Amino acid sequence: MKKALLLVGFWLLVTPLLLEGLMRLAVPALPPYLQLAAQRVVAGESLDINRIGLMTMDIDHNFMMKTDITDALYGPAPGVAFRVSTVQVQGSRMGFRSRPFALGDPIGAMVVGDSFSFCFTEYDDCWVTQFDRATGLPTLNTAQGSTGSTSHWRFIDTFGRTFKPPLVIWQFWVNDFNEDYQLAVLRGELPESSVQTVVPDYPDEGGAVVQWLRAHSVAWVVIEVALGNESPYISDFEKYHFTRPHSVTFNGHTLNFGQRYEQIATNLRDPRISTGVPLTRRALRDAQATVTGWGGQMVVIILPTREEVYRDLTAPLMGAEAVDALGAPRRVMNALCQLEALTCLDLLPIFREYAAKGDALYYADDMHLNPTGNAVLAAEVERWLRQIGVLSPTRQN
Numbered sequence: 001m002k003k004a005l006l007l008v009g010f011w012l013l014v015t016p017l018l019l020e021g022l023m024r025l026a027v028p029a030l031p032p033y034l035q036l037a038a039q040r041v042v043a044g045e046s047l048d049i050n051r052i053g054l055m056t057m058d059i060d061h062n063f064m065m066k067t068d069i070t071d072a073l074y075g076p077a078p079g080v081a082f083r084v085s086t087v088q089v090q091g092s093r094m095g096f097r098s099r100p101f102a103l104g105d106p107i108g109a110m111v112v113g114d115s116f117s118f119c120f121t122e123y124d125d126c127w128v129t130q131f132d133r134a135t136g137l138p139t140l141n142t143a144q145g146s147t148g149s150t151s152h153w154r155f156i157d158t159f160g161r162t163f164k165p166p167l168v169i170w171q172f173w174v175n176d177f178n179e180d181y182q183l184a185v186l187r188g189e190l191p192e193s194s195v196q197t198v199v200p201d202y203p204d205e206g207g208a209v210v211q212w213l214r215a216h217s218v219a220w221v222v223i224e225v226a227l228g229n230e231s232p233y234i235s236d237f238e239k240y241h242f243t244r245p246h247s248v249t250f251n252g253h254t255l256n257f258g259q260r261y262e263q264i265a266t267n268l269r270d271p272r273i274s275t276g277v278p279l280t281r282r283a284l285r286d287a288q289a290t291v292t293g294w295g296g297q298m299v300v301i302i303l304p305t306r307e308e309v310y311r312d313l314t315a316p317l318m319g320a321e322a323v324d325a326l327g328a329p330r331r332v333m334n335a336l337c338q339l340e341a342l343t344c345l346d347l348l349p350i351f352r353e354y355a356a357k358g359d360a361l362y363y364a365d366d367m368h369l370n371p372t373g374n375a376v377l378a379a380e381v382e383r384w385l386r387q388i389g390v391l392s393p394t395r396q397n
Contacts (some may be wrong), residue, residue: 016219023219030222035073035081037225038218054084055145056094060154062183063146064094065118080366082122089140090162097123098141099132107163108137112152113171114179116303117143120368127369130378135391143171148179148276153283156290164294167390169381170287172302174329175265177276184279193272245365246317250310251358256365257307258318266305268328281336288342297343297390301381302333303369304348306362309355345384347377 027038054072058064065086075081086095090103097118101107111117111128118141119126132139140163142155152170160168184190213220214232224232245256268274284300291298305326307314315323330346337344354361354376361373369377385391 020217020219023222027218031081034222034226037075037221039073057186058094059187061094061144061147061151062179062186064144065097067093067095069095080120080363080368082120085123089142089159092159094144096140096142096144097126098128099138101138101140101163103162105163106138107140107165108135109139109167109169110156110160110163110165111139111141111143111169111171112155113143113169114147114173114176115143115145116173116368117141117171118145119143119374120363120366121371121374125371125374127374127378127381130375131382134378134382137167140165146179148176148183149280149283150180150183153287156287160291160296161294164296166296167385168287168291168296168298170284170298170300172300172330172333174303174305174326175262177268177280177329177332178265178273180276180279180283181272184275190275246314248310248313248317250313251360253358253360254364255306255310255313255360255362257310257314258322259367262305262307262326262367263322266326266329268325268332273329277332277336280333281340284336284342285340288340299385299390300333300337300342300344301377302330302337302344302346302348303377304330304346304351306367308348309351309361311352312355343388343390345381347380350380351376 023038027035030038054066054069054074055063056066065084067086067088069084069086071083071085073081074084084097086097087100089096089098089101109131111131117126117128119128123129126141128139128141128143131137140159142152142159144151149172156168181190185192214224246258247254247256249255264270266273268277288298307318307323308327308330311323327348330348334344334346336342351361351373359372359376361369361376363370382391386393
């Protein structure tokens with residue numbers, strides 16, 4: 001009996017150690033989002049899964065990707081991870097996820113936008129990359145996550161004036177009014193509002209032993225994240241995106257939706273958000289005049305939220321009024337297109353056609369377009385530009 005107890009005790013001690021060792025060896029073979037979780041322990045760093053360390057604050061733009069990033073894992077959401085490399089353009093202080101350009105290189109198009117054009121996919125799956133290859137237009141992608149219209153205008157003012165592309169594609173998403181307000185506050189151009197945003201409560205579960213394992217055990221972290229418990233590794237900044245969502249399944253796909261962040265950032269009744277509307281309008285007006293001045297053409301593509309695209313599934317759970325509220329900035333942007341005589345494409349009707357066929361255009365746990373959604377966006381933007389005569393009717397080579 002004593003030997004049996006000793007044997008059991010031995011294996012109770014050795015098995016976790018073996019599992020830990022095997023898991024550390026297996027890290028390169030894990031899915032990217034689990035590799036990212038494992039790096040917290042392997043690198044000995046207490047990093048959020050979002051890897052905000054790849055970004056830096058910038059007084060003219062808000063957040064910027066750092067320069068000289070090579071094949072770094074970026075994990076913005078549960079089950080979403082991809083590799084990022086950046087290049088500098090004309091010695092830029094920020095890194096771009098773009099093909100490189102030097103002064104004198106031919107440039108056919110320039111894209112300005114936020115994370116939807118930075119793309120939460122591998123580089124080859126990004127809609128901008130696919131547009132570049134499909135049209136044959138060498139395309140400079142200046143898109144950066146967590147930026148708004150004022151930032152996008154500044155990229156046109158800086159890099160557009162240098163390269164003078166014949167086509168500028170301006171990508172708008174519904175949080176851009178909020179981003180413009182936040183940047184104005186950062187620059188001291190507007191006072192910070194007294195309105196406070198409440199961070200969702202994520203109670204810290206687990207005692208001292210669990211906390212130690214989260215800091216030191218690859219096996220624990222990987223298993224915990226794989227089982228869906230990422231909340232211990234999420235910062236306050238990220239918790240807006242990870243509030244407990246509604247969930248539906250369709251055509252073999254899962255869609256989690258209704259997270260807190262989108263509802264905060266699109267609420268036009270919030271004075272912070274509504275303050276951003278005239279800032280966006282001014283940026284669009286300045287950009288249009290500048291691009292026209294060098295003989296180019298600017299077009300605007302307006303991206304909807306997943307809740308609007310899959311309205312038939314989302315409205316019964318979160319309410320039609322809530323879905324309508326998420327689309328309010330998109331409708332305001334359509335009105336600005338009319339007021340400023342801009343050439344605009346609202347992609348909601350097009351995306352709803354794909355949704356009606358059962359296509360999953362967004363990630364299950366993230367507001368961004370997945371690789372399928374990026375492919376649809378690239379194809380539909382190209383088709384629209386040919387229809388309105390910006391691109392020739394036949395495909396360029």
